[in-house]
Amino acid sequence: MPTLQTHAPRRTFVKRFIGGLVISATVLSNIACAGGATEEWPSWRGPNETGESSAINLVSDWAIDGDNLIWQQAFVGRSTPAVFDGRVCANGRQGNGMTKQAVVACWDAGDGTPLWERTFNVYHTTVPFSRVGWASVIGDPETGYLYHHGVDGLLIALDREGNTVWEWRLGEDTGRASGYGGRTQNPVIDGTQLILSNIGANWGEHGAPRHRFWSFDKLTGEVLWNSLPGNRPWADANTQGTPVVAEIDGRRLLIAGAADGWVYAMDVGTGDLVWEFELSKRGINVTPVVVGTTVYIAHSEENIDNASMGRVVAIEGTGSGNITSSGEIWQANALGIGFSSPLYHDNILYVVDNSSKLIALDASTGAELEQLNVGTVGKSSPVWADDKVYYTEVNGRVYILEVGPSALSILDTEEIQVPGEERHAEIYGSPAIAYERIYISTEAGIFCIGDPGASYSGEGLPILQTASSTENREPSRLQVIPAELIVKAGEEISFEVRAFDADGNQLGPQDNASWLLDGLSGTIDDAGTFRPAAGENQAGKVTAEIGNLSAEARVRSFAPLPWATNFESGQKPNWWMGGGRFQVQELDGGMVLNKSRSPVGLNRHVIYMGPSSMTGYTVQADIMGARRRRTRPDLGLINGGYTLDLQGGYNRLEVRAWTAELRMMQRVPFEWREDKWYTMKLTVEVGPDRTLVYGKVWERGTEEPEEWTISAEDPMRISSGSPGIYGYSPVDIFFDNVQVMENQ
Numbered sequence: 216m217p218t219l220q221t222h223a224p225r226r227t228f229v230k231r232f233i234g235g236l237v238i239s240a241t242v243l244s245n246i247a248c249a250g251g252a253t254e255e256w257p258s259w260r261g262p263n264e265t266g267e268s269s270a271i272n273l274v275s276d277w278a279i280d281g282d283n284l285i286w287q288q289a290f291v292g293r294s295t296p297a298v299f300d301g302r303v304c305a306n307g308r309q310g311n312g313m314t315k316q317a318v319v320a321c322w323d324a325g326d327g328t329p330l331w332e333r334t335f336n337v338y339h340t341t342v343p344f345s346r347v348g349w350a351s352v353i354g355d356p357e358t359g360y361l362y363h364h365g366v367d368g369l370l371i372a373l374d375r376e377g378n379t380v381w382e383w384r385l386g387e388d389t390g391r392a393s394g395y396g397g398r399t400q401n402p403v404i405d406g407t408q409l410i411l412s413n414i415g416a417n418w419g420e421h422g423a424p425r426h427r428f429w430s431f432d433k434l435t436g437e438v439l440w441n442s443l444p445g446n447r448p449w450a451d452a453n454t455q456g457t458p459v460v461a462e463i464d465g466r467r468l469l470i471a472g473a474a475d476g477w478v479y480a481m482d483v484g485t486g487d488l489v490w491e492f493e494l495s496k497r498g499i500n501v502t503p504v505v506v507g508t509t510v511y512i513a514h515s516e517e518n519i520d521n522a523s524m525g526r527v528v529a530i531e532g533t534g535s536g537n538i539t540s541s542g543e544i545w546q547a548n549a550l551g552i553g554f555s556s557p558l559y560h561d562n563i564l565y566v567v568d569n570s571s572k573l574i575a576l577d578a579s580t581g582a583e584l585e586q587l588n589v590g591t592v593g594k595s596s597p598v599w600a601d602d603k604v605y606y607t608e609v610n611g612r613v614y615i616l617e618v619g620p621s622a623l624s625i626l627d628t629e630e631i632q633v634p635g636e637e638r639h640a641e642i643y644g645s646p647a648i649a650y651e652r653i654y655i656s657t658e659a660g661i662f663c664i665g666d667p668g669a670s671y672s673g674e675g676l677p678i679l680q681t682a683s684s685t686e687n688r689e690p691s692r693l694q695v696i697p698a699e700l701i702v703k704a705g706e707e708i709s710f711e712v713r714a715f716d717a718d719g720n721q722l723g724p725q726d727n728a729s730w731l732l733d734g735l736s737g738t739i740d741d742a743g744t745f746r747p748a749a750g751e752n753q754a755g756k757v758t759a760e761i762g763n764l765s766a767e768a769r770v771r772s773f774a775p776l777p778w779a780t781n782f783e784s785g786q787k788p789n790w791w792m793g794g795g796r797f798q799v800q801e802l803d804g805g806m807v808l809n810k811s812r813s814p815v816g817l818n819r820h821v822i823y824m825g826p827s828s829m830t831g832y833t834v835q836a837d838i839m840g841a842r843r844r845r846t847r848p849d850l851g852l853i854n855g856g857y858t859l860d861l862q863g864g865y866n867r868l869e870v871r872a873w874t875a876e877l878r879m880m881q882r883v884p885f886e887w888r889e890d891k892w893y894t895m896k897l898t899v900e901v902g903p904d905r906t907l908v909y910g911k912v913w914e915r916g917t918e919e920p921e922e923w924t925i926s927a928e929d930p931m932r933i934s935s936g937s938p939g940i941y942g943y944s945p946v947d948i949f950f951d952n953v954q955v956m957e958n959q
Contacts (some may be wrong), residue, residue, distance in 0.1 A: 255675035256647040256654070257354035259295035259401055260596065262676075264459045265504050266558040268600035268648040275603065275615055276627035277664045285652065285663045286327030289634075290320065292656030293348040293641070294401075295595075298324055298649035299356045300375065301673030303663070305644075305656040306363050308347040309334065314931065315878050317347050319363050319373065324650060325671050327663060331377035336933050338856045338872040339386050339393065339821075340367040346397030349455070351644065353402050353409075355433060357678055362402050362409055362433075367393055367873075370402075370411065372436065381436030384827035387937040388701060390415040390792045392424065395875065396453030398500065405460045405467070405483055409433040414452050414474050415793075418754060418771065422795045424449065426474040426498075428458065428486055437697040442486025449474035451498030451516075455554075461505035463532045466718050470532070472499025472512055476519070480510075480532060482719040485692055492530055493519055493539045502556040502596075506578070508532045509544065515553030515569055525551035527566055529581065545581035550574065556596040558604070567593040571608050573616070573623065587623040589614050595645040605646040605653060611639030613646075613655060633659050649675075690714035690722055693766035695759050701826045704774040705749035712743065712759045712766070728759040734789075735770060747772035754790035773825055776832060777956040782806040794822035794940070808950040810942050818944045821853065823937040824955065830855055830935040833898040835954045837915050841947040842889035848948045852910075853939030855899035859910040859925070860941060861887060870908050870927040881927040885912060892951075894919070898958060906932045 253270070260266050277283035292307035304321040320332040337347060350364045359375040368386035371379060385391035391413040402411045409431045416424040421441075426449050430439040451474055458471035460483050469483040476495035481488055497516035504511050513527040529544040555567035564578040571593035575584040590608030597606045603626065604616040615627040631640040640659035647654045650673060652665035692715040702708050710730075714722040730739045734755025736748035745757055751774050756767045771790045780788060782799045783806050797810045797820070812818060832854065840848040840863055847863025860869045868885040871877050887893060892915035900907045911924040938955045942948045 252674040252676050253650050253672055254648075255299040255356060256649040257297050257299040257356055258403065259297075259351035259353070259457070259645060259647075260459075260502065260504075260556060261598070261648070264403070265506070266556060266596055266598050266645075267560060268598065270600045270648050270651050272651050272666065272669060273601040273603065273648070273653065274664060274666055275617075277629060279629055279631060283664055283666065285665050285667050287663065288322055288327050288329065288661045290656065290661045291348075291658055292661065293346070293643050293658070294351040294656065295644035296647050296654050296656045296661065297352045297354040297361065298647045298654050299354040299675060300359050301325070302330060303647070303654050303661065304352050304354060304361050305661060306348045306350075306352050306365075307656070308344060313878050315344050315873075315876055316931065317365050317369075319352060319361070319377075321361070321377065322661065323673075324652075324654070324663070325673050327661070333373065333377050335365060335369055335371075336856070336872070336931050337365065337367050337876075338933055338936075341395045341874045342366040342393060342397040343395070343875040349397050349643075350399035350401045353404060355404055356675055358434070360433065362404075364399060364402055364411060366397055366399050368413075370431075372409075372433070380434075383431075383436060384936070385413060386415075387792065387823045387827035387939075389429070389699070390417040390421075390823075392416070392452060394453055398453050398455035400455055401457040403458050403460060404433060405469075407433055408439060408483070410458060410469060410483070412456075412458060412471060412473070414449055414454070416795055418792050419769065419789055421769075422793070424452075424795070426454070428469070428471070428481065430486060438699040439696055440486040440694060440698050442481055442488070444479040444481055444486070444488040445473060445475055445477050445491060447475040447477065449498060450476050450496060454498035455500050457502040459503055459505055461532070463505070463508050468532065470503050470505060470510055472501060472503065472514070474498040476516070478503070478510070478512055478530065482715075484719045484721055485694060485715055487692065487719075490532075490534045490536060490538045490542065492537075492542055494526070494528060495519065500554050501552060504557045504559050505532065506559050509578075511557045511559065511564055511578070513550065513552035513557060513566060515551035518548065521548070523549045525549055525553070525568075527552055527557070527564070527576065527581065529578070547576060547581040547583070554594045558597045558599055560599045565597050565599075565604065567597060567606070569593050573597065573604075573606065575623065585623055587616070587625070589616070589625070594643050598646045598648060600648045605648070607642040607644065607646060607655060609641055609643060611642060611657070611659075613642070631657055631659050631662075688716040688720065688722060690725070690761070690764060691717040693725070693728075693759060693761060693764045695757065695766045695768040697768060699769045700771075702747060702770060702772050704747050704751060704772050706747070708745045708770075710743040710745060710757060710759070710768060712761070714761070725761055728761050731758040731760065732756075733758055733767070735772070737772075745770070750774050752778060752788065752790050777954065778824075780953045782808055782951065788824070792823040792937075794820065796820050797822060802949065805951070808940075808953075809947060810944045811947050812945055820942055820944075822940040823853070824939055824953075825937045827937050828935050829937060830901055831958050832938065833896065833956050833958055834938045835894065835896045835956070836940065837892050837951040838895050839892045839949040840889055843946045846945050847889060848946050849941075849943035850895070850948050850950075851941035852895055852897040853937065853941055854897045855901065855906070856933035856936035857897070857899055857906075857908045857927075857929075858941055859895065859897040861885065861893075861895065861912060863887075863889075868910065868912060868925050870910055870925055872929065872933060879927055879929040879931070881925055883925045885924065887912070892916075900958060901932065901934050904932065905930050906934075
């Protein structure tokens with residue numbers, strides 16, 4: 216449950232269709248502006264997800280040494296800040312060596328006074344420190360909450376004072392993958408939903424690695440739905456595209472490019488697929504922009520129908536099904552727009568290619584109008600405001616561009632340097648425009664640019680929500696809430712059923728459902744209250760039926776420790792997260808868990824066996840690795856955020872938390888033989904000011920040694936995490952007799 220808010224939510228205006236009368240956003244904005252309120256920038260592409268701002272009186276030049284620089288604060292940022300509720304908030308990184316962490320902070324948007332700062336340990340990821348803070352934070356003006364998605368899968372809601380409201384460890388609890396590239400998806404808010412996509416391997420029938428979309432209740436963190444619109448293997452696991460929400464033809468759609476190279480439009484309330492469009496042979500990193508019923512999106516990879524690299528397309532968004540052939544309005548080929556989101560203004564589509572060339576296209580035809588070089592590395596997205604384009608380039612450059620009747624021109628360029636170092640400050644985030652000021656987050660700090668003499672109001676416009684009548688509409692779709700959850704065995708959980716009509720409009724809660732359990736032991740009553748059986752780990756579904764409609768929730772239930780698995784049933788536990796490459800097989804008269812060399816993709820895999828909230832336990836298993844010529848595997852256990860890894864290529868034992876940085880890593884030599892069983896044990900003890908990690912390995916069947924083989928101390932103190940199995944298998948690896956027990 217969320218903590219109590221310590222401030223009043225912002226006043227909300229609801230646009231209702233009453234007798235043909237529409238209270239427009241323009242009217243409300245005029246009323247608000249008369250009272251001094253100005254437009255905010257709560258998410259990375261602005262209030263309408265288009266990159267446009269209605270702000271006026273913005274500066275046309277500034278200087279790092281003072282002119283039109285209202286304030287700056289020291290910070291190492293990488294993404295676009297969120298400016299709302301009188302605050303500017305951003306995420307980034309801080310620390311050195313052992314103390315490297317992710318950080319989220321907020322400042323007063325008026326004068327830059329620091330308000331609060333939260334730091335987070337980074338673990339279970341190969342993303343390096345320099346890429347921490349990739350995804351932009353997003354603010355919710357209605358509640359004042361700020362949402363952060365970290366490179367390691369931390370999804371957290373923070374209240375106005377920076378306190379945790381709710382959080383998920385998406386890697387351990389949903390199977391989210393985290394690779395070296397660091398590209399991390401931005402969340403998006405629509406009404407009561409926080410929506411996020413990621414690539415990963417979940418449990419059960421969701422075990423295949425795919426690009427999934429998740430909807431969370433923004434207040435509680437409960438999963439409302441998760442969607443696999445294309446159910447196609449990803450073409451590139453390292454993608455970062457953000458969904459956008461748009462109303463097209465009377466239906467609210469969630470539209471996004473995906474890791475399989477397709478563009479999907481889903482019903483925003485349910486995640487159901489509405490249409491799909493094949494665009495690229497590789498993953499799509501660009502966030503679309505929607506104008507009316509037209510969807511503009513781009514990529515810089517190989518095209519599906521010719522040998523050219525890169526394409527910008529305009530798609531008619533009113534279709535259904537596969538609209539690859541029928542939905543394309545125009546295409547512009549050989550434009551390598553790989554990361555930057557398009558900007559639309561006055562029937563011109565502005566795109567930035569990977570070499571930071573700004574290209575203007577006719578939005579009706581795709582014809583090229585003009586080009587302008589603005590740097591050499593294009594990652595951020597241009598922003599339109601006050602008849603100017605504001606743009607940041609990776610090599611520390613901030614551009615202010617004039618858009619004339621016939622040409623683009625540069626009004627001002629400023630290059631930001633890292634203090635104390637003779638190099639540019641990297642800028643990956645886009646400008647955020649709010650309160651008639653420009654805010655930029657860089658490797659060298661947070662900057663607020665504007666006219667110091669202008670009046671300032673830290674008050675945002677009223678929130679405009681849309682409501683439509685649902686009277687006399689028939690249900691065509693059910694939804695069970697929560698849709699995916701982790702529970703304790705014996706704990707009561709109450710489910711709710713919601714109904715939707717054929718256009719995706721929510722019809723409200725339904726109290727006449729029949730309830731069924733599939734693969735779960737326990738009881739469920741007529742009100743939808745489920746009590747899983749005590750004393751056993753299990754996974755399955757809770758199904759609600761009303762007439763010929765049905766919906767289901769996916770549940771994993773965990774009993775108190777100890778747990779033990781010996782695989783003699785011939786199956787691995789279905790509640791384990793990930794591990795699709797692991798299979799149970801017979802070996803020497805018994806059943807064991809095996810992972811062979813992967814036919815395609817990575818050989819490095821993990822299985823998470825429980826919730827990320829677990830602490831104070833020990834993991835133990837029997838392990839064995841094969842050998843092929845000089846190639847040997849790695850095998851290990853996971854406990855509370857830490858990994859114990861027996862590395863065959865080096866004949867050593869390693870303890871670590873963050874694979875890319877090894878900030879608290881310890882290693883000891885350990886000679887071990889292939890095709891021989893060993894027993895491995897990993898204990899983690901969490902103290903008030905440090906965490907102690909202990910590991911040992913010995914030949915199976917011999918007496919356990921009293922002394923630990925390896926130990927490590929972490930002053931940054933990871934406090935909890937799922938138990939798990941780790942393996943790198945260029946050759947076969949085996950596990951047996953897996954145990955999880957409370958620390959003694």
